[in-house]
Amino acid sequence: MRGRLWRLAVWLFVVGFVLNLVGIVGHVVVSSFARRWFATPVPSAFTTEWYAYAWREFQLDQVLMVTLTVAGTVTAAALLLGFPAAYLLARHEFRGKGPLLLLFFLPLLVPQMTYGIPLATTLYRYRIGGTVAGVIAANLVPMLPLAIFVLLPFVEQISVNLEWAARVHGATRLQVFRRVIVPLALPGLLTAGLLVLVNTVANFELTFLLSGAGSQTLVVALYYAVFAAGMRPIYSVDAMAVIYMTIVLAMLVLALRFVRPTQMVFRLDRRD
Amino acid sequence: MVTSLAFRLTKRFGAKIVLDDLALEVRGREFVTFLGPSGCGKSTALNLLAGLLPPTAGEIRLDGVRIDGLPPERRGFGMVFQNYALFPHLTVGANVAFGLAVRGLAKAELAPRVRRMLELVRLAGLEDRYPGQLSGGQQQRVAIARALAVEPRLLLLDEPLSNLDAKLRLEMRGEIKRLHAELGLTSIYVTHDQTEALSLSDRIVVLRDGRVVQAGPPAEIHDRPRTLFVADFMGYRNAFPVTVSSAEGDTVVGHARDVTLRGLGVVALAPGTAAVAVVRPEDVEVAPEPAGANVVRGTVRFTEYLGREHGVEVVLGTGQTLMARLPRPVTVGSALALRLPPERVVILPAEDGAR
Numbered sequence A: 001m002r003g004r005l006w007r008l009a010v011w012l013f014v015v016g017f018v019l020n021l022v023g024i025v026g027h028v029v030v031s032s033f034a035r036r037w038f039a040t041p042v043p044s045a046f047t048t049e050w051y052a053y054a055w056r057e058f059q060l061d062q063v064l065m066v067t068l069t070v071a072g073t074v075t076a077a078a079l080l081l082g083f084p085a086a087y088l089l090a091r092h093e094f095r096g097k098g099p100l101l102l103l104f105f106l107p108l109l110v111p112q113m114t115y116g117i118p119l120a121t122t123l124y125r126y127r128i129g130g131t132v133a134g135v136i137a138a139n140l141v142p143m144l145p146l147a148i149f150v151l152l153p154f155v156e157q158i159s160v161n162l163e164w165a166a167r168v169h170g171a172t173r174l175q176v177f178r179r180v181i182v183p184l185a186l187p188g189l190l191t192a193g194l195l196v197l198v199n200t201v202a203n204f205e206l207t208f209l210l211s212g213a214g215s216q217t218l219v220v221a222l223y224y225a226v227f228a229a230g231m232r233p234i235y236s237v238d239a240m241a242v243i244y245m246t247i248v249l250a251m252l253v254l255a256l257r258f259v260r261p262t263q264m265v266f267r268l269d270r271r272d
Numbered sequence B: 001m002v003t004s005l006a007f008r009l010t011k012r013f014g015a016k017i018v019l020d021d022l023a024l025e026v027r028g029r030e031f032v033t034f035l036g037p038s039g040c041g042k043s044t045a046l047n048l049l050a051g052l053l054p055p056t057a058g059e060i061r062l063d064g065v066r067i068d069g070l071p072p073e074r075r076g077f078g079m080v081f082q083n084y085a086l087f088p089h090l091t092v093g094a095n096v097a098f099g100l101a102v103r104g105l106a107k108a109e110l111a112p113r114v115r116r117m118l119e120l121v122r123l124a125g126l127e128d129r130y131p132g133q134l135s136g137g138q139q140q141r142v143a144i145a146r147a148l149a150v151e152p153r154l155l156l157l158d159e160p161l162s163n164l165d166a167k168l169r170l171e172m173r174g175e176i177k178r179l180h181a182e183l184g185l186t187s188i189y190v191t192h193d194q195t196e197a198l199s200l201s202d203r204i205v206v207l208r209d210g211r212v213v214q215a216g217p218p219a220e221i222h223d224r225p226r227t228l229f230v231a232d233f234m235g236y237r238n239a240f241p242v243t244v245s246s247a248e249g250d251t252v253v254g255h256a257r258d259v260t261l262r263g264l265g266v267v268a269l270a271p272g273t274a275a276v277a278v279v280r281p282e283d284v285e286v287a288p289e290p291a292g293a294n295v296v297r298g299t300v301r302f303t304e305y306l307g308r309e310h311g312v313e314v315v316l317g318t319g320q321t322l323m324a325r326l327p328r329p330v331t332v333g334s335a336l337a338l339r340l341p342p343e344r345v346v347i348l349p350a351e352d353g354a355r
C-alpha cells in the first residue's frame, strides 16, 4: 500500500515536472510564431516574421558567428592543450599529484562568478576584456580542466605495454602518439570535445563578464535582448530563445550519441 | 644477422635494488633464458635491454658497440610481451606490419612481408581480423610475427606463454624453438617455469633478487645445481641436513644421525662442514635390500595416484618427510626402505635462508 502511494507520488511529480517544462517551452515556441497573442488560449494568427525580425534586430548572424568562433576555438584549444596534459598526468606518478589535480580542477567545482570577476578585471587591464579573445581566454579557464578531467581516464586505460611494444618495434615518441595513443583515445577526444563545445555555447557568467559589443555569444545576446533598454516585441525575444534552445538541444543530442557517461569515471588514486 | 650481446646492468627503484650488477655475454644465435621466481627482476632486465627503462648504472654492447644510449626504436630489437600487447585498433596485418610501417616502408612492400610472417607463425589468411577476434594462442602468434617482421638483431620474450593454457603452451614452446633455429635468431627468454627453460634454452641463467646465482646449459642446471635455491627451483624437493665426512673429487659423503649419504659434490666442501643432501622425488627408488649405502627407512604416510606413477610421502625415523615417485603402489602405514641413488644425490653447502 505504501509502495503504491509512493509510486503514485513519484509519477505525479514526474508528470507535473514534464507538464511544467512542456508548458514553458511550449509557450515560448508558440509565442515565437504568434502574430499577436492576448488573453486567448492560442494566438489568433501565426507568422514566422519574428525570426526574421530577431535575426535583423539582434544581429544574429554576427552573434552566431561569434558563438561559433568562441566555441570552436575553445574546443580546439582545450583538446590541443588538454590531451598532452592528460597524457602526462596519466603516465607520470609524482608526489603531491592528488592535491595538485584537485587544485587544478578547482575551476570546475567553484561557482564561476567567484573567480570570474577578478579574472575579468585582470583581462580588462590587459585590454583583452571585451574582445572575442577575452571571451575565449575566460572560457578556457574552466574548459581546459574539464577536457583534462574527461580525457584522463581514457588515457589511463591505454596500457603502457602498447606504447612499449610500439617503441621497441621502431616507433619514435611522436609516432607512438600518432599511431597508438591518439587512435585509442579517440572516444575520449570526442567526448571531451562535445562536452566543452556544449558548455562553452551554454556558458553565461564568464562570457557575460568578458564580452563587449561585438563579442557576445547567443546566450549573452539573449540576456541583453530581454533586459536591455528599449522596447522589443516579446515575440522576437521568444524567437531568439527558440533558436538558442534548438542549437543547444541539437548539440546535446549529438553529444549523447557519442558520449558514454559510464566511461567518465575519474579516479585520483590508481595503480594496484 | 649473427649478433653478440654483452651487458652489465644495475637498476634501482628508489632504495630498492632490483638488478645488482647483472652481467652476461650472449653469443650470436644463442637462446638464453632468465629463470627465476616472480619479482626477481627478469622483466626489469629485459626492459633495460630494450631501452624501455633507464639503467641506474652499467652498459650494453651489441657486437662491441655501446647501445645503452640509444632510444628503444633505434636498437632494432623485437619483443614479445606476456599479455601480447597487440594494438587493438589495428588489424592483424597492420600489427605485423607496424615495425616496417614506422620505418617508412612503402605499402606495396609491406603486404608480401606481412603474408610471409603470418605464414611463418601459421596464421596465413588472418590479415584482416582484429586482435580481439583471435584466441589467446593466435594473438601470441601475431605478437611473435610482429617482433620477427622487423628482422630483430635480438629477440626478447617476456613470459610469452604464461597466459596460455597447458596444451597451447606446449605447442607454442615448440614453435618458438623452431623459429629461433630456422631464422638464426639471438633470443633472450624470460620465464619462471623450469620446464620451459630446460626445453628451450642453450643456456639458463638463474636469477635471484637481481643477481645471477647460476648460469649454464640446461643439463648442468638440472643435474648439478650449485645452491639450494637452484636445487629447489629444479625440483630437488627432498633435503637432508648432513655433516660432510669426506670429499674426494666429485664424490662427497655426508652423515646425519643414523644415515650416511653419498652424493655428487658440485661445490668444494671441506670435511666437517654443514651441508645439505638433496634429491628429486622422481629419483628415489625402492631399496632392493632393507639396509645398505644411501638407504633410508620410514613409514608411508600418504599416497597419491599420478597415473604413470605413485606419489608417496614417507616419514623417516628422524621425523623428516621424504617424497618419492614409485612405479608400484604402497599402502599407507607400511614400512618402506628407500634408496637415494648416489649419482642422483647432490650435496650442497648449507646456506642462509635459501628455502
Ligand SMILES: Nc1ncnc2c1ncn2[C@@H]1O[C@H](COP(=O)(O)OP(=O)(O)O)[C@@H](O)[C@H]1O
Binding pocket: B013, B016, B018, B036, B037, B038, B039, B040, B041, B042, B043, B044, B045
Ligand atoms: N616501476 C617500478 N617501481 C618500483 N618497483 C618496481 C617497478 N617495477 C618493478 N619493480 C620491482 O622490481 C622487482 C622486480 O620486478 P620485475 O622485473 O617485474 O620482476 P619479474 O619480472 O622477475 O617478476 C619487483 O620487486 C618489483 O616490485
Ligand SMILES: [Mg+2]
Binding pocket: B042, B043, B044, B159
Ligand atoms: Mg615479469
